[in-house]
Amino acid sequence: MTNRTDATHCPVAYPFTGEHRLDLEDDYAHARASGQLLRVTLPVGGDAWLATTYDQVRTVLTHPHMERGPANQPATPRLETALMTPQSVLALDGPAHARLRRAIAGAFSPRTARRIRPYLKAEADRLLDRLLAQEQPADLVAAYANPLAATAVRQLIGQPPSEDEHTDVVALVNRLAQARETPAEAEARDQLEAAVDRLIRSRGLPPGLLRDLSLTRAVGAGLSTSQSTDLVFAVVLGGRTPSFFLPSAALVLLQHPAHITVLRQHPHLWPKAVEELLRFIPIGLSGGFPRTATAPVDVAGHRVEAGETVLPAMIAANLDEHEFPRADELDLTRVRNPHLAFGAGLHRCPGAPLSRHLIEVSLRSLITRAPALRLATLAPATWHTGRIVRALATLPVEW
Numbered sequence: 001m002t003n004r005t006d007a008t009h010c011p012v013a014y015p016f017t018g019e020h021r022l023d024l025e026d027d028y029a030h031a032r033a034s035g036q037l038l039r040v041t042l043p044v045g046g047d048a049w050l051a052t053t054y055d056q057v058r059t060v061l062t063h064p065h066m067e068r069g070p071a072n073q074p075a076t077p078r079l080e081t082a083l084m085t086p087q088s089v090l091a092l093d094g095p096a097h098a099r100l101r102r103a104i105a106g107a108f109s110p111r112t113a114r115r116i117r118p119y120l121k122a123e124a125d126r127l128l129d130r131l132l133a134q135e136q137p138a139d140l141v142a143a144y145a146n147p148l149a150a151t152a153v154r155q156l157i158g159q160p161p162s163e164d165e166h167t168d169v170v171a172l173v174n175r176l177a178q179a180r181e182t183p184a185e186a187e188a189r190d191q192l193e194a195a196v197d198r199l200i201r202s203r204g205l206p207p208g209l210l211r212d213l214s215l216t217r218a219v220g221a222g223l224s225t226s227q228s229t230d231l232v233f234a235v236v237l238g239g240r241t242p243s244f245f246l247p248s249a250a251l252v253l254l255q256h257p258a259h260i261t262v263l264r265q266h267p268h269l270w271p272k273a274v275e276e277l278l279r280f281i282p283i284g285l286s287g288g289f290p291r292t293a294t295a296p297v298d299v300a301g302h303r304v305e306a307g308e309t310v311l312p313a314m315i316a317a318n319l320d321e322h323e324f325p326r327a328d329e330l331d332l333t334r335v336r337n338p339h340l341a342f343g344a345g346l347h348r349c350p351g352a353p354l355s356r357h358l359i360e361v362s363l364r365s366l367i368t369r370a371p372a373l374r375l376a377t378l379a380p381a382t383w384h385t386g387r388i389v390r391a392l393a394t395l396p397v398e399w
């Protein structure tokens with residue numbers, strides 16, 4: 001393992017920039033080239049390590065002594081002031097985490113994702129017809145990516161169709177997310193918990209996560225209402241990720257019409273194209289959720305001491321030349337593509353199968369149903385701010 005003093009440079013302020021764009025800051029490439037973990041100072045809680053090479057990041061994500069719970073503590077270095085609820089699936093380790101993953105396994109299975117796909121296709125086509133009938137330019141984020149991602153997550157949790165805003169779990173999760181760290185948080189949390197409780201006690205739910213939670217509770221093996229609420233919260237929030245990814249993917253394709261031509265001529269390339277877009281397009285503004293070592297860990301030749309925190313930068317690992325030849329090129333025919341866009345290890349994204357269908361269906365519909373689509377000439381795209389996602393807030397298009 002590396003001598004610690006060699007690797008311990010003066011810490012660098014992190015995230016590297018507050019500017020949002022798809023090209024990664026050069027600092028990631030420099031850190032990767034050094035082969036060392038980079039010492040960084042985070043906005044809250046002090047210094048941590050940043051992992052940027054493929055091997056480093058994979059090790060941090062998969063090592064049994066790299067844990068989420070100890071990284072979600074008041075004194076631990078992190079990007080945001082707010083901590084996660086300790087019983088969130090993203091903040092647990094070991095058997096408690098495994099129990100939650102079992103509870104969501106059916107709703108997130110590849111079979112369920114295949115079942116949902118036709119609904120996504122129908123919704124994509126409906127949204128596009130509506131978009132193409134409206135005035136130009138139109139915003140692809142508001143008119144297409146957001147409602148499509150919401151449809152996917154409603155299908156996955158099995159939200160019953162209802163006009164009743166008190167049981168609209170997706171809307172209530174969004175309200176709670178907005179109310180975090182404000183005086184309105186407790187009330188928003190109570191409303192969400194009441195909705196989840198009412199739904200999982202009701203009969204005749206459509207297939208999906210809520211029905212699974214209801215059925216396991218009926219046989220006495222279920223989660224408490226509070227645990228179910230946290231789980232639904234994490235799932236619905238995670239379900240927003242495609243709404244951040246899809247506009248970036250559309251932007252990349254519209255900026256490179258040659259790729260669109262290739263996909264039109266060779267539709268069998270779609271599955272490979274989806275993987276390559278996932279590798280190529282960074283969704284996180286910065287490294288992924290931090291892990292804290294619970295014992296000394298060898299991270300690709302660098303010793304991380306027990307109690308130290310590491311951020312796994314999947315966005316940098318996915319551009320590692322040692323793993324992906326010509327990593328900076330978008331190659332829709334790339335054959336070997338073990339990217340880390342969905343993470344790795346026990347917290348690996350359960351939404352990967354559904355997301356793959358959603359990405360393919362939505363981009364495919366976009367380029368076939370709206371063949372003349374292009375970036376709006378006079379209205380520039382705008383970016384989200386904040387330290388978590390690297391995503392477009394608006395993407396004006398015309399046709």
Ligand code: HEM
Binds near residue numbers: 101288340
């Ligand atoms: C483009 C699509 C998506 C990407 C790139 C993505 C990425 C990720 C990544 C990298 C993780 C692992 C985080 C870590 O280990 O620190 C994760 C976890 C998670 N994702 Fe996704 N995600 C996507 C879509 C979704 C969707 C559609 C859902 C739900 C409907 C979802 C729900 C979750 C949940 C619940 C977790 C936590 C898993 C756990 O902690 O065990 N994701 N996602």
